[in-house]
Amino acid sequence: KDLWRSGLLECPTACGSDTPATECKCHCPDLEKWIHDEAGPRIMGVADMVDGDKTVNAEGEDLSKVFMRLLCNDYDDMAPQMGDLMNSGAPADPIFWPIHPTVDRLWQWRRINGMTNETWPPASVNYVHGGDCAGHSADDITVFKNLFDSDDRFYTNQELYDLMDPRKEETTDSVFAHFRWGHCQDVGYPVDLLPSNFVARNTDRFTGETADDCDRTDGSAPEGHCPGRKKR
Structure with a gap:
């Protein structure tokens, strides 16, 4: 690529x-x-x-x-399709299937605990030659609409990012049943997968609970974290 x-x-x-x-x-x-x-x-x-x-x-x-x-695909009998788990070619790589679904779970866990930085990177970064990377900007329009409302209006990337915050009960009606990765703990990673010097800088951005309201001692999502919310 x-x-x-x-x-x-x-x-x-x-x-x-x-x-x-x-x-x-x-x-x-x-x-x-x-x-x-x-x-x-x-x-x-x-x-x-x-x-x-x-x-x-x-x-x-x-x-x-x-x-x-x-x-460069120079060998006569090869025609690879490389999937780097970052684009539409990702499913061509077999390791996509055990890894990719876990990314959503990791992402929910990190957002529940707050991010250190949520600045949206510019689309004109150094790997794009001759212009911006269309579809990557915060204000770019996606193909999704009517997921959380009936406005019949396509969402932007930023809107989807905000609406899918797992702490927003009005738009996210379920969270994962637990956030435990025993195989990571077995090799020495902290049970909550957060660095010891982690300090969330954006908890005031969201409505609902802050990171302190999450039970992080065993990596599980507490029953009372979001009252009435279903678990996946």
């Missing part, structure tokens, strides 16, 4: 339904030049997938050329 955004990876604009995947894939036009110039560390740094300075195996063999060919 980052190679494509940087103009180093080119992808077909269209392929026929009967075109084999191995013949309809992205490629790097300058791959052979990069290999000749030993540009592996620089290119992989752009890809942000492999540490360009750590491409030597235990036997001392430099694998940067292999990594570059993999990143």
Whole structure:
């Protein structure tokens, strides 16, 4: 993805339904030049997938050329679909399925406890070339409407973020039954998954309970946290 955004990876604009995947894939036009110039560390740094300075195996063999060919889909029998759990390609990666549903639970737990910073990042960050990343701004319009009202109006990203705060009983009618991650505790992480120096800076932003109203001693959501609220 980052190679494509940087103009180093080119992808077909269209392929026929009967075109084999191995013949309809992205490629790097300058791959052979990069290999000749030993540009592996620089290119992989752009890809942000492999540490360009750590491409030597235990036997001392430099694998940067292999990594570059993999990143550029250069092998005839490969046509990967990379899902990085951040975009619409995520379901192509099998690890999406055990990880992604847990993100919602982690997100609810962190918001119940308050955030240290909720500043919305600008869409024109350094990984976007030639403009903003459409759809990422706080005020960008989403495809969702009538989830919490009947106004027949599409929500913005910021509105959805605010409406889905798990402490807002008027819009969120359920929370997870518990917030325990025993496997994390087993390897030494704090039971509440919060750093020891954590200080929430935004609890006054929300209506309802503050972080102090949550029972964080065992990582569970207390029955009385949101009266009348269902648990998932």
